[in-house]
Amino acid sequence: MNKASDQQKSGAQIKEKTVQQSLLNGPPQVINLGLASFADELTKQGTVVVHVDWSPPARGDVELANLLSKLNE
Amino acid sequence: MSKIVNRVCAGLFLDSVILMQISRSITRLDGVEDAALMIGTPSNLDLLDNAKLLARASRKATGGDLILAVRARDETAAASALAKAEILLERPTVGHTGTTTLRPRTLRSAQDILPAANLALISVPGDFAAAEARKALRAGLNVMLFSDNVSLSEEVSLKREAVAAGLLVMGPDCGTAIIGGVPLAFANQIPQGAIGIIGASGTGIQEVSSLIAQAGYGVSHALGVGGRDLSDPVGGISTLAALAMLEADSATRHIVLISKPPSQSVAKRVIDTLAHSEKPCTVCFLGADAPSLPDNVSFARTLKAAAELATGRSSKNKRPEFKSVIPPVPPGRQRIHGLFCGGTLSSEAQVVFLDQGVSVASNAPIPGAEAVGSGTSHVLIDLGSDEYTRGRPHPMIDPTVRDEELTKALADPTIAVILLDVVIGFGAHPDPAGTIVQVVAAAGTERPIVVASVTGTDDDPQDRRTQVAKLVDGGIVVAPTNADAAKLALSCLVRDD
Numbered sequence: 001m002n003k004a005s006d007q008q009k010s011g012a013q014i015k016e017k018t019v020q021q022s023l024l025n026g027p028p029q030v031i032n033l034g035l036a037s038f039a040d041e042l043t044k045q046g047t048v049v050v051h052v053d054w055s056p057p058a059r060g061d062v063e064l065a066n067l068l069s070k071l072n073e
Numbered sequence: 074m075s076k077i078v079n080r081v082c083a084g085l086f087l088d089s090v091i092l093m094q095i096s097r098s099i100t101r102l103d104g105v106e107d108a109a110l111m112i113g114t115p116s117n118l119d120l121l122d123n124a125k126l127l128a129r130a131s132r133k134a135t136g137g138d139l140i141l142a143v144r145a146r147d148e149t150a151a152a153s154a155l156a157k158a159e160i161l162l163e164r165p166t167v168g169h170t171g172t173t174t175l176r177p178r179t180l181r182s183a184q185d186i187l188p189a190a191n192l193a194l195i196s197v198p199g200d201f202a203a204a205e206a207r208k209a210l211r212a213g214l215n216v217m218l219f220s221d222n223v224s225l226s227e228e229v230s231l232k233r234e235a236v237a238a239g240l241l242v243m244g245p246d247c248g249t250a251i252i253g254g255v256p257l258a259f260a261n262q263i264p265q266g267a268i269g270i271i272g273a274s275g276t277g278i279q280e281v282s283s284l285i286a287q288a289g290y291g292v293s294h295a296l297g298v299g300g301r302d303l304s305d306p307v308g309g310i311s312t313l314a315a316l317a318m319l320e321a322d323s324a325t326r327h328i329v330l331i332s333k334p335p336s337q338s339v340a341k342r343v344i345d346t347l348a349h350s351e352k353p354c355t356v357c358f359l360g361a362d363a364p365s366l367p368d369n370v371s372f373a374r375t376l377k378a379a380a381e382l383a384t385g386r387s388s389k390n391k392r393p394e395f396k397s398v399i400p401p402v403p404p405g406r407q408r409i410h411g412l413f414c415g416g417t418l419s420s421e422a423q424v425v426f427l428d429q430g431v432s433v434a435s436n437a438p439i440p441g442a443e444a445v446g447s448g449t450s451h452v453l454i455d456l457g458s459d460e461y462t463r464g465r466p467h468p469m470i471d472p473t474v475r476d477e478e479l480t481k482a483l484a485d486p487t488i489a490v491i492l493l494d495v496v497i498g499f500g501a502h503p504d505p506a507g508t509i510v511q512v513v514a515a516a517g518t519e520r521p522i523v524v525a526s527v528t529g530t531d532d533d534p535q536d537r538r539t540q541v542a543k544l545v546d547g548g549i550v551v552a553p554t555n556a557d558a559a560k561l562a563l564s565c566l567v568r569d570d
Contacts, residue, residue: 023191023215023241024294024322027253031183031214033205034196035088038219038258041499047255050183050190053176054197054205055086060137062114062200069204 075106077144078151079128080159085139086112087162089198092139093466095161097473102157104150105143109464110158113138114200116222120464136200180208194257195244196220202245203227210234210242217297218244219258225306228299232310241314247297248275248500251282259469261498262532266291268383269325271315273302273332276415276496277359277376279528280555281329283498283537284380286530293324303335309343316343320350328354329383331376333420334361334440344370355382359420360439374428376421377556399550400522402565406489409562410482410521411453412475414468414505415528418494418555419455425559426451436460453492454478469501472508479509483516483523490522490562494555497529497540506540510547522565523549526558 030049032039039051058064092110099108109126111117113134121127126142134140141158145151177183184190193209195202199222206216206223210231218231223245235242243250249272250257254265261279263286270292272278278295285292296318298311312330319325328350335343335358347354348367355371357379358364363372373379413419416437423442426433433442434449437458443449455461456468456475468475475493482491495505502508506527513523525544529537544551552558 023252024318024324025253027255028192028257029187029190030192030194030257031180031187031190031209032194032196033180034194034219035090037088037090037500038194038196042255042257045255048187048189050177050187052180052183053178055084055178056112056114056136056198056201057204059084060112060114060135062136065136065201065204069207 075125075144075146076148076151077126077128077142078148078155079126079131079143080141080155081113081131081134082139082141082162084137085162086137087139088196090466090470093471095158097471098161099143099154099158102150102154104146105154106145108143108154108158110139110141110162111464112136112198113140114198116200117198124464136198180205180212180214184212184214191215192217192252192257194219196258199223199245203231206231206242207234210238210240213238213240215241216243217247217250217257218242218299219247220244221246225301228301229307229310232302232307236310236314241296241318242299242311243297244299247299249278249295250297251278251292251295253294256499259496259498259500260295261286261529262534263295263530264291265293265324267293267324267326268329269293269319269322269327270295270329270331271298271312271319272296272330273298273300273312274359274417276494276528277331277357277417277421279415279496279498280376280418280421281331281357281380281383283528283530284377284554285384286532288380288384288386290384290386293322293326294319300333303332303339303343305336305339307339309335309339312343313346316346316350320352326352327383328352329357329379330354331357331379331417332359333417334358340364355379359417360424360441375424375556376417377554399561399565402489402522403519406487406521407450407566408485408488409451409453409490409492409566410485410488411451411492411559411562412478412482413453413455413492413494414457414472414475414496415494415555416455416457418496418528419453421555422453422492422559425556426453426563429560429563431563469496469505472502472505476508476512479512480516483513483520485521488521490524490565492558492562493523493525493549494558495525495527495529495540495544497527497535497537498533501529501535503535504540504543505535506543506547509549510543513547513549524552524558524562524565525549526552526555528555
């Protein structure tokens with residue numbers, strides 16, 4: 001097989017991977033958790049963003065928060 | 074004897090930027106030696122303890138508690154500082170979150186408001202970041218994980234879960250991304266174009282995308298992957314996923330990959346993947362020697378070279394005549410001292426030194442450079458590294474750390490040239506050049522030469538032209554790129570005029 005056709009086939013192989021393409025199909029629509037200033041900057045630019053009024057879950061128990069995130073489906 | 078006083082407020086949470094602003098206000102009060110406001114996660118308790126700010130009774134605090142910690146010269150000063158902190162905490166933090174009248178308290182309820190959401194931008198404290206990222210992935214969202222202090226095992230676990238779900242995790246410690254023309258977190262205003270960037274480095278993405286914009290070209294997307302992505306344990310999971318995304322993206326016609334030197338096996342895997350790409354690619358592994366590459370892949374030693382290869386335009390002919398603007402080196406001074414906000418910009422400067430055959434030391438040395446304290450005279454410091462930013466704001470947001478180091482360097486009679494990066498853009502300090510000029514002016518005329526470059530664009534909130542003009546007016550020599558600034562600093566020492 002020559003190099004050109006080899007590359008053509010391989011390019012197709014990359015495209016077949018299962019990565020979701022919707023992220024790059026337009027401006028992102030964002031849910032912001034944490035620094036409110038990031039949401040403010042995005043809003044100023046006209047990006048659709050919802051800021052979560054976040055506080056530590058599981059009453060601040062790090063281990064429990066991690067465990068709960070693994071249980072959540 | 075100093076007095077440590079803490080107050081623990083159960084169930085109170087404010088984001089870290091607001092807490093650091095209040096901490097700074099309190100630290101400036103008369104009689105206060107140090108102060109910090111932090112939630113009581115295990116890692117923050119350690120930070121407070123190491124800073125001699127933690128009272129014994131506060132060790133029982135949890136991540137659900139806010140600790141107000143003050144160390145002052147006496148009890149009166151400490152009590153006064155705590156009272157002031159409480160007043161500042163009660164002040165409404167308006168201006169924020171005016172994004173919607175609804176204020177969801179969980180990711181799930183935010184998704185109910187915005188069902189078309191496709192990205193979670195997560196900057197919660199590191200101890201909770203992996204949990205929130207996992208929730209986001211399971212809700213079908215791509216993740217930009219700005220938070221740091223996420224363990225390596227959690228990073229691998231999250232990235233594997235993302236790939237299995239056809240999603241992307243950018244990070245942890247991912248400071249910069251541009252998606253569909255939208256700058257996220259610390260990014261610059263870059264025109265849309267045909268060059269796609271994948272970066273295991275925030276300031277690396279910022280420098281390359283800004284140079285592309287300055288050359289009149291644009292960026293399709295810039296995807297951060299986190300500084301450890303190309304290490305053996307992570308195996309380049311997000312880099313390979315991002316490559317597949319850009320390969321499939323019709324707007325992207327050239328792919329640039331930026332990273333510190335990756336592990337050999339991961340580099341091979343990435344290069345093998347690039348060999349299968351139908352697009353031309355540029356690889357910049359800062360500090361690594363050029364690996365064997367397929368025909369469609371070029372290697373760039375510097376960020377500047379990466380931007381030039383991607384645009385096909387060399388800036389060689391546009392370089393100004395530096396000698397005409399450089400003052401002579403004051404007698405007896407021989408050292409170059411670099412103070413960088415961007416770790417990758419420090420790495421790029423080290424590459425320039427080593428390529429010119431000049432030994433250099435750094436607190437974040439690239440292959441071939443020495444560690445600080447090795448006796449090497451030229452030193453380039455990454456002020457964004459943990460030793461400078463633990464419990465303190467990053468110098469790109471708040472220049473206090475660099476101001477302190479710059480003041481010391483300006484007074485050092487052995488330093489000939491101080492080398493600086495000035496990083497602007499969204500999220501960065503509103504006027505970094507103005508701050509530098511103030512500090513330099515306070516040093517008087519008997520000082521080292523100061524050389525800088527400005528990473529950013531004329532469309533950024535700070536406006537690159539304005540920042541450059543301020544620096545020049547303040548007697549600072551400004552080079553067109555970070556690599557040029559490093560070269561210029563070296564040329565100051567070898568001039569014969």
